[in-house]
Amino acid sequence: MSSQHSDKPVTGTLWEIPRGFIYVGVLLLCLLLVPPVVILRARAMPSEHPRIHIIQNMDNQPKYLAQHSSLLFNDGRAMRPRVPGTVARGQMIDDTHFWLGLVDGEYATTFPTQVTVDDALLDRGREQYDIFCLPCHGVTGAGDGKVHERAMVLLNNGTNGTVWVQPRNLHQPDMQDLPPGQMFHTIGEGFGNMAGYAAQITPENRWAITAWVYALQVGRNAPADAVPAADTLPVKSHNLDGGDS
Ligand code: HEC
Known part of the structure; x- marks a missing residue:
């Protein structure tokens, strides 16, 4: 009876892949872990720097907010006081x-x-x-x-x-x-x-x-007589203090 076993080394196992490939593969797998770790750290740790904001979509624009300062004006204020003797559009309380x-x-x-x-x-x-x-x-x-x-x-x-x-x-x-x-x-x-x-x-x-x-x-x-044909309408008892609707 012939045996299914042979002395030939088993083919198709990992061991036939050159060692160099395996090392490089393991190294790449380890490197793959780095970006998620960096991202997790960035999400969890407070930072002094502004967020990384890749797609800008005009989210940020240079502008003055309330109480900001500006070098353009002598008094350094970006908020300008009303010009004496003028009224902003739509704010004229003439009546x-x-x-x-x-x-x-x-x-x-x-x-x-x-x-x-x-x-x-x-x-x-x-x-x-x-x-x-x-x-x-x-x-x-x-x-x-x-x-x-x-x-x-x-x-x-x-x-x-x-x-x-x-x-x-x-x-x-x-x-x-x-x-x-x-x-x-x-x-x-x-x-x-x-x-x-x-x-x-x-x-x-x-x-x-x-x-x-x-x-x-x-x-x-x-x-009731202010309503046309009121006497033909169904009657509901009303609580005049409110509460019903
Ligand atoms: C978020 C809820 C809310 C909204 C919206 C609201 N009210 Fe009121 N209103 C109240 C409350 C609460 C009081 C009683 C305030 C109190 O007694 O401190 C009140 C009181 C009043 C009073 C009585 C004032 C007085 O002299 O005693 C009037 C009139 C009134 N509301 C009219 C209006 C009208 C008209 C609108 C729509 C433009 C409006 N409310 C929208 C909650 C609201």
Whole structure:
């Protein structure tokens, strides 16, 4: 019986590869480890140098930020004071009624003459209210927006020590007596825990929102006979203190 074994050395093993190749291969494998180690170190260790930023994509550009200095000007400031006697474009408060909601230092009780209260203004007001106010004050203004709902969940969980002031119910009696100038002022400058929106909302749109808030109030207090065919509509019992929507 012939044997499968032979005395010939086994072919095709590693040992037939010249030693030099193996050494070089091992060396290359070790060298391959260097870049990841360098990258890991760079990511983990604090450094004084700016980040390596290969693809610039115009991410950095020479410019002056607030409080930077500049050698161009005698006083060394990059921020320039206002030129006396000038007003920046769009910052001319020539009419305190329109711009600040004030007439003779008191909150205006009327809309300024530049603003016509019509359907177009109300549409605009509704749109702007829905963007800027609805998240907190709710779709009807009852102070029950989604942000409020979420804050109440966090408050009840005690998450991160949440504290929360409920957005005002815009239907409570003192809110119905708010003169337009004061509503306008609150939207722009904020009130208590509510931030002001002057930077985001133009004065025209702040007046439009003011009109829409009054529309919400009028709508809520409207007698049933103001609605055509009201007696044919299904009736829902209302909680006039807010909370329903
Ligand atoms: C981030 C939530 C939030 C948003 C957005 C918000 N408000 Fe308020 N608002 C509040 C809170 C909270 C209060 C009560 C503040 C307080 O009592 O300290 C308040 C109070 C008010 C008041 C009562 C002011 C007063 O004189 O008592 C008015 C009016 C009002 N908001 C209108 C608006 C309008 C209009 C908008 C949209 C431009 C708006 N709010 C957007 C949270 C918000």
